[in-house]
Amino acid sequence: MLSPLSSQIDHARRSVLLVRASELEVIVVRGSDRISWLNGLLTCNLAAAAPGQAIYGLAVQQKGRIVCDVTVLVEEDRVLLVVPASIRAELETSFDHYLVMEDAEFSHVPYAVWHAHGPRARDLVAAARGASGASAAEIDPTGLGGAILAAPSEDEAKAFEALSTAVQQAGGLVGDDAGWEALRIEQGVPRFSRDFDGTTYPQEATLERRAVSFDKGCYLGQEVVCMLEMRGRVKRKLAPLVLANDGAPEPPAKGTEVFDAAGNKVGEITSSAPSPTRDAHVAFAMLKASAVAPDAAVKVAGRDARIYSGSAEK
Known part of the structure; x- marks a missing residue:
């Protein structure tokens, strides 16, 4: 019989593992300039993301060090920024400094966030979108298949019920942080505040390939990040x-x-x-x-x- 930890890893590899990401919070961004404004603040290329997609990137300081990592869920009328709760207020203060005349506004909205890992993770996207107020998109940090799912806190119970049913139908498992820790380190996925923080450059955290676009236009901190990439050494x-x-x-x-x-x-x-x-x-x-x-x-x-x-x- 598999141990509880072994069972979580096994389900992530053959079906799906659903984990509540309690350390994450959501900033909702609206306005006609939301994409272009955010594209000047994050390392990923949001201009290439269509509604219903998620993209992973970084907010970096002007001198190139990481502020935090960000998962961006793009929707028709808004953008959801999924960020570490420990840095969310600081990030909002920073964003406010760079909001001048753009048609963009942001607010912290209480959300529940889950990650799904495994080849059947995509099955949970439709289930989440069917739940009231929920957002979901495929995104695969581990290479096994994956998705991010978010629902307003007031709809958390309804969303979790829909996700749990989808997990059961997919032959998956609802796991915990211990399962995610083992899986992510096995698969080489660093975690903010544990493996990298505000003293770290993207190349030091080995996130330059996953989280940085070197083809997009200018963004805050780009000069230092690109210089480190061209020099090829940290x-x-x-x-x-x-x-x-x-x-x-x-x-x-x-x-x-x-x-x-x-x-x-x-x-x-x-x-x-x-x-x-x-x-x-x-x-x-x-x-x-x-x-x-x-x-x-x-x-x-x-x-x-x-x-x-x-x-x-x-």
């Missing part, structure tokens, strides 16, 4: 690690030091979890860029570990 870089299955009962704690084969400190653990797929512990670590190479050997609190590709292939 001083540190986030890397996924798999630890040797040595019987250690717990994965390494955040802040645990990482050393290279010569015994030199090269970084620290940012997050970790058990990996049912690998039957081992997996982690993210922020390392000196010079130490990051495919399959490079490192030591974590005396334990053997290696850098892996960020997928769950053993």
Whole structure:
């Protein structure tokens, strides 16, 4: 019989895993200039997104460091920005500074947000859209299939009932944050406030391919982000690690030091979890860029570990 954690990962790989993202909140943006205005504030290309689509990007400071990551749900008459609750008020203050004469207005609206992971995640999009006031779109951070689903808090119970029914019909499972932690680290998906924060550049967080458009027009912080890309080097870089299955009962704690084969400190653990797929512990670590190479050997609190590709292939 699968353990509760193993069962969540198994359902994400073969059907669908639904997880309530309690750490996320929603900013609703309206107005005829909402797309062009936001396109000047985020790293992703919103001009290429059609209603019913979701796109992942970053809000960055003028000097290029990340403010937070953002998932944008584009609708016919509005845009939903799904952002970390811990930074939402600060982000609104920043946005207000750059709102001058554009026809755009934003407000914080209480929403419940869920992520669905797995090949049947798309089945939940129609279920969410059928629930009163809900928004949904496919978006796939893990490479297994995925969707983001959001409903006004007043309609949360109705939306969750519809989603739960769709999950059951798809042979899926309603999971929890522990399941998402294990899955995302297995699949190499960094998480804001755990693996990267306001001190991090997109290239350091390895988000430049997923969250940054290098073909769009100007946006806040573009000059620094593009300069780092053209130079092709940063001083540190986030890397996924798999630890040797040595019987250690717990994965390494955040802040645990990482050393290279010569015994030199090269970084620290940012997050970790058990990996049912690998039957081992997996982690993210922020390392000196010079130490990051495919399959490079490192030591974590005396334990053997290696850098892996960020997928769950053993």
